Amino acid sequence: MKTRVLMVCLGNICRSPLAEGILKSKADAERIEVDSAGTAGYHVGNPPDPRSVAIAKKYKIDISTQRCRRFSRADFDRFDHILVMDRANYRDVISLAENEAQREKVRLLL
Known part of the structure; x- marks a missing residue:
């Protein structure tokens, strides 16, 4: 199991x-x-920013086929670990958690 x-x-x-x-x-x-x-949900369906695509490409990583999507409550069930980029994202994600098990999945990336 992955x-x-x-x-x-x-x-x-x-x-x-x-x-x-x-x-x-x-x-x-x-x-x-x-x-x-x-x-x-500002960018749902759009590709990543061209600058992000360029920096990834510089390191031989292709992110050009990714498409933006919005976090949803269903993600708590689908994912084992939810890594957020900053404290505001942490607060936003935690506010959608319905129980302690879901909250425990959420961590700041750094």
Whole structure:
């Protein structure tokens, strides 16, 4: 069974797509599934910011096929670990948690 990890930032166009791409490039795809989402719905369906795509490409990581999506309560059930990029994202995600088990999945990335 795969461990499922979700990276979360505000818009899902800069930080979390890069974090998703970096983790995917380092992790064993047979053991770890990685995705990303944003706490706001500003960019749903859009690709990552061109600057994020460029910096990833510089390090031979392709994030150009990712599409922005918004974090949802269903993500608590789908993912084992939810790594947020900053304290505001942490508060936004925690506010959607319905129980302690869901809250325990959420951590600041750094």
